[in-house]
Amino acid sequence: MKEPKQETEIRRYLLGELSDSEREHVEERLISDGDYKEEVLTVEEELLEDYLAGVLSPPERELFHKNYLSAPLQKQKLRIAQALGKYAAQTSVQTLKTVASQSWIERLLNVLRFHNGLMQLSWAVLVLIVVLAAGWWIVKTFRSDGNELQAELTRLNGPQSTVLTPGSSVASGVLPPLSVRESGRSVIVTTTTETQVVQLRIPQPTGQPGSYQAVLKDSNGREVARISDIAIRAVDNMPMIVLQFPAKIFQPGDYVITLAQLNSGSGGEGSGDYSFRIAR
Numbered sequence: 001m002k003e004p005k006q007e008t009e010i011r012r013y014l015l016g017e018l019s020d021s022e023r024e025h026v027e028e029r030l031i032s033d034g035d036y037k038e039e040v041l042t043v044e045e046e047l048l049e050d051y052l053a054g055v056l057s058p059p060e061r062e063l064f065h066k067n068y069l070s071a072p073l074q075k076q077k078l079r080i081a082q083a084l085g086k087y088a089a090q091t092s093v094q095t096l097k098t099v100a101s102q103s104w105i106e107r108l109l110n111v112l113r114f115h116n117g118l119m120q121l122s123w124a125v126l127v128l129i130v131v132l133a134a135g136w137w138i139v140k141t142f143r144s145d146g147n148e149l150q151a152e153l154t155r156l157n158g159p160q161s162t163v164l165t166p167g168s169s170v171a172s173g174v175l176p177p178l179s180v181r182e183s184g185r186s187v188i189v190t191t192t193t194e195t196q197v198v199q200l201r202i203p204q205p206t207g208q209p210g211s212y213q214a215v216l217k218d219s220n221g222r223e224v225a226r227i228s229d230i231a232i233r234a235v236d237n238m239p240m241i242v243l244q245f246p247a248k249i250f251q252p253g254d255y256v257i258t259l260a261q262l263n264s265g266s267g268g269e270g271s272g273d274y275s276f277r278i279a280r
Contacts, residue, residue, distance in 0.1 A: 010043040015060060016067030048081045072186050072219070072254040073275040080221045149225065149249065156197065156244035157227050163235055163242050164197055171247065172199040175257070175274040186254065187276040195247040202241040202259065202274060204232050211262045212271075214243050219254040228262075250278045 012018050013026045029036045050056050051064055068074050155161065166172035173189040189198060212230040217223050225245060232239050241259065257274045 007043055010040050014044055014047055015063040076219050152246050153227050168194045169196040170199055171195045174201045188279050190279045191247055198245045198247050200243045204239045213260050213262055215258045217256050224249055252278050252280050
């Protein structure tokens with residue numbers, strides 16, 4: 001169970017009300033204490049729910065806009081919460097759409113009833129062929145695109161891959177250490193028409209060995225790419241995780257990388273969310 005005093009401190013931290021020394025104390029616990037980190041995330045969810053329900057006091061609402069929403073990661077969490085609420089509210093609307101779709105099929109069958117048996121069979125076969133062909137084409141297209149992207153990600157990030165040198169064809173950025181509440185200054189990676197690869201480097205302070213997985217999501221929470229079995233590399237004599245993506249999968253905007261150490265607890269070194277922005 002959450003301690004009221006600790007919950008109040010976390011809430012003030014998320015709203016940016018703590019002093020510098022108090023904030024540093026909270027962030028140190030976030031890195032070293034997995035249970036405390038879970039509690040912070042729980043209080044953060046409750047804060048979002050209170051905001052969406054309109055129960056925050058005017059001073060809290062002002063701090064929420066000024067401090068909490070100053071970082072892209074927090075804005076994304078709010079959009080996800082809003083989308084979930086909107087989805088729940090529209091459940092009945094989706095049900096009506098399903099009924100409407102069924103009614104369309106029934107209307108098609110009613111039309112076919114006006115023709116003789118042979119004509120009905122011909123139309124039914126034609127409709128079936130069109131539906132199957134369209135479904136096959138869609139599945140084939142998406143599977144081909146997905147396989148092509150995965151092959152390219154493996155080529156760029158596999159055990160035998162090379163850490164590319166930043167330049168005209170490689171846009172690179174170093175993501176800052178993990179923090180639940182960011183300062184509001186997002187890392188910006190600038191690409192041009194010549195950019196072929198976007199490279200992101202995440203320092204690993206202890207260089208603890210292990211395998212990692214990275215999931216790239218856009219500002220709407222949609223998964224764009226996933227890389228598994230990532231190993232720590234030595235870059236300029238510093239332990240880092242280097243992620244290399246084909247530039248074509250990015251559009252200008254905010255993105256979040258969720259990094260997790262495989263075969264380890266949730267508090268693995270370097271695990272967490274890292275936000276950045278793509279600019280042209």
